[in-house]
Amino acid sequence: MTKLLFNFLIYPGFLFTACFGLAACWIDRKVTARIQWRVGPPWHQPLTDLVKLSIKEITVPRSASKELFFLSPMIGLSAVTLVSMLVWLVNIDPVSKGFSGDIIVIAYLLTLPATAVILGASASGNPLASLGASREIKMVMAYELPFVISLAVPIIKSGGLLRLGEIINYQAANGPFIASLSGIIAFIVMIFCMQAKLGLVPFDAGEAETEIMAGTYIEYSGMLLAIFKLTKTMLMAALPLFLITLFWQGFNFLSMWKYIILLVIIILMRNTNPRVRIDQAVRFFWGKMTLLSIIAVLLAIKGM
Amino acid sequence: MSLRLKALTKSIWVYHMSTGSCNNCDIEILDMLTPRFDIERFGITLVGSVRHADAILVTGSLNLKAIPRIKRVYEQAAKPCVVIAIGVCACGQGIFKNGPNCPNPVDSILPVDVYVPGCPPKPEAMIAGITKLIAKLREKK
Numbered sequence: 001m002t003k004l005l006f007n008f009l010i011y012p013g014f015l016f017t018a019c020f021g022l023a024a025c026w027i028d029r030k031v032t033a034r035i036q037w038r039v040g041p042p043w044h045q046p047l048t049d050l051v052k053l054s055i056k057e058i059t060v061p062r063s064a065s066k067e068l069f070f071l072s073p074m075i076g077l078s079a080v081t082l083v084s085m086l087v088w089l090v091n092i093d094p095v096s097k098g099f100s101g102d103i104i105v106i107a108y109l110l111t112l113p114a115t116a117v118i119l120g121a122s123a124s125g126n127p128l129a130s131l132g133a134s135r136e137i138k139m140v141m142a143y144e145l146p147f148v149i150s151l152a153v154p155i156i157k158s159g160g161l162l163r164l165g166e167i168i169n170y171q172a173a174n175g176p177f178i179a180s181l182s183g184i185i186a187f188i189v190m191i192f193c194m195q196a197k198l199g200l201v202p203f204d205a206g207e208a209e210t211e212i213m214a215g216t217y218i219e220y221s222g223m224l225l226a227i228f229k230l231t232k233t234m235l236m237a238a239l240p241l242f243l244i245t246l247f248w249q250g251f252n253f254l255s256m257w258k259y260i261i262l263l264v265i266i267i268l269m270r271n272t273n274p275r276v277r278i279d280q281a282v283r284f285f286w287g288k289m290t291l292l293s294i295i296a297v298l299l300a301i302k303g304m
Numbered sequence: 305m306s307l308r309l310k311a312l313t314k315s316i317w318v319y320h321m322s323t324g325s326c327n328n329c330d331i332e333i334l335d336m337l338t339p340r341f342d343i344e345r346f347g348i349t350l351v352g353s354v355r356h357a358d359a360i361l362v363t364g365s366l367n368l369k370a371i372p373r374i375k376r377v378y379e380q381a382a383k384p385c386v387v388i389a390i391g392v393c394a395c396g397q398g399i400f401k402n403g404p405n406c407p408n409p410v411d412s413i414l415p416v417d418v419y420v421p422g423c424p425p426k427p428e429a430m431i432a433g434i435t436k437l438i439a440k441l442r443e444k445k
Contacts, residue, residue: 029344033339036339037339038342038345039342039345040342040344041344041345042345042347048311048314049347052311052315052358055308055311056358056384057382057383209351214352214353217353217356218352218355219353219355220356221355221356222382225355225356
């Protein structure tokens with residue numbers, strides 16, 4: 001029990017992933033600055049932002065539904081902590097950690113941060129926040145379809161294994177899925193879905209700062225906003241690691257270059273694209289991406 | 305210096321509010337946020353919502369219609385929050401001193417912490433104002 005709590009709160013769970021994510025967040029901001037020919041923020045900037053937000057006042061709008069307004073940041077944070085704990089533990093010890101069906105549990109848990117954002121925005125009672133929430137709902141519906149279909153590719157290729165540890169072992173024996181045609185197609189689809197799940201440009205219509213003033217987060221301040229930012233930061237650590245586990249043989253501290261490559265892809269995509277409208281995003285995910293993921297599944301069934 | 309003060313002064317998120325200005329100061333504020341001046345080095349970013357703001361940049365000569373709105377926006381901000389008056393109109397009414405539409409200077413409505421005069425002030429002047437504000441806050445503790 002204490003070991004489980006330690007795992008959840010400190011080592012692969014909350015504290016460790018938060019530090020990891022803050023470092024990734026700083027790399028993201030620094031590289032963005034260098035791309036724009038700037039110097040960029042110092043290394044402690046993401047942490048300073050969080051500390052500052054957590055000592056500021058928490059304002060609650062009069063029209064807000066208070067319980068949901070306070071509760072929804074916690075839902076997202078606990079879900080992403082659980083995901084990162086599972087992914088790290090499975091990669092440290094693929095044989096004994098994890099359980100049958102943990103891929104499906106993680107796929108469900110990964111939708112919870114977006115759900116928490118939607119709930120919090122709807123609870124805040126602000127018209128711009130409800131606009132952001134409706135966009136976020138459309139975005140979730142758009143990217144979940146290709147995400148789940150591509151999630152089937154590693155399961156089909158490994159012959160119906162539903163346990164992350166067994167998938168890592170299968171890849172260790174037979175080569176990573178990313179080396180095959182269906183694997184690389186599904187991986188590319190997953191990268192686009194990951195960008196949308198992280199809520200980064202070009203898929204950040206829900207919190208578009210320049211048109212609807214931070215949309216879903218508009219009424220949040222102080223500690224609650226800090227928790228939302230922390231959730232985003234930890235997701236930035238957990239999601240690429242989940243993708244590496246599924247398609248790229250898993251990771252350990254020596255193979256962090258895989259994570260760096262994914263992070264660079266995220267940063268480049270975010271810096272070289274404009275924000276797409278919500279209808280364009282839905283068309284992109286339900287059209288091209290779903291088609292690609294179905295092709296990947298068919299190829300995987302054929303064994304390619 | 306306490307951790308609290310350090311965190312507050314190293315990560316200032318600014319919210320930009322125009323109270324009937326001619327938009328010249330607003331354009332200069334946008335200039336200040338461009339890569340040329342790179343104020344993200346000091347942790348300063350522009351935010352869309354006043355709930356996230358640590359500093360409110362007020363521009364313009366505060367006309368009668370803007371007074372109740374500026375009060376409400378300031379009340380909605382999460383404290384601690386400082387107010388910076390940008391441009392000579394916001395600092396001391398400027399050429400609208402005898403105008404019938406703008407009877408109140410900004411500092412009679414809001415507690416202004418820093419005045420940055422100029423018509424419009426250069427981005428360098430605004431950055432100098434913000435650094436002076438940080439020095440003042442750190443002395444005051």
